[in-house]
Amino acid sequence: MSLNIQLYTMLAMVSMGSGLGASLDTYRYFVNRSKSRPWFVFVNDVLFWMVQALLIFYVLFLVNEGELRLYAFLALFCGFAAYQSLFQSLYLKVLTFTVSSVLSLYRGVLTLSNIFLVKPIRFFIHILVVVALGIYQAVHKLLVFCLKLIYVPTRWVLFVFWRMMPKPVKRFLHMGFRYIEGIYNRAKNMIMRIVAWVNTLKNKGDD
Incomplete structure (x- = not known):
């Protein structure tokens, strides 16, 4: 060497x-x-x-x-x-100063990003939520008002027609409503039995 x-x-x-x-x-x-x-x-x-x-x-x-x-x-x-x-x-000393400077810069960047980015986005989202809720409440009140305007006259018209109907027609409609109600109850009971049967098979499979 x-x-x-x-x-x-x-x-x-x-x-x-x-x-x-x-x-x-x-x-x-x-x-x-x-x-x-x-x-x-x-x-x-x-x-x-x-x-x-x-x-x-x-x-x-x-x-x-x-x-x-x-x-x-x-x-x-x-x-x-x-x-x-x-x-x-x-x-x-240099290491401590460098680390402190980097941490201060990091905190400053976080503070500035919070002021100029996070807070404006939160404020914008808050405004959107407030506007959306206001539109929803206005549309809901308008729909309720329109339904009331339609419901009250329709109710009176149907009541008048019901009073004017002959008794056989009323009896026929009453039977039709009962028949539809019976079909609905039977279908509901059948669906409940099927669901119970599926749950029983599932429990047996788990055991």
Whole structure:
């Protein structure tokens, strides 16, 4: 391995050590270990360290085709220590500011969308419902009024015709109404028996 490759390897591992420190602080910032379930923390820890190991090996593979030397681990540790002593406090401030800014922007977008989108749609739907109810009530009152106008004269006309009809015709119509009523009752009873029979077969099938 040439000196250039060794130098590139050390610089890459120092950078990856610093990146590992930043990634670890970011992971700790978003994962609340005290309020999370142990299995959830365990799974996230395993995934985090697997991803970090794969990234480090990938960078090492790009620099020196994946050759592991002792100085690579030392450079990785030096980069991590440099981050802890020099950049950690600054990075945490930047991370906190960035997360707070993103959350504030998100809340602002939600507030604006609620003011300019959700509330107008709700108001429009409310107006449509009020108008629809008003039309329904107006049409209902109009229909009731028209039915009353038709029903009252028709009732008197039928009453007059009934009084003017001969008794045999009344008797015939009365018998016809009874006959129709009997047919209706028989059909109703038959339908009820069929429904009861179907329910009995269904219950037996379920048993």
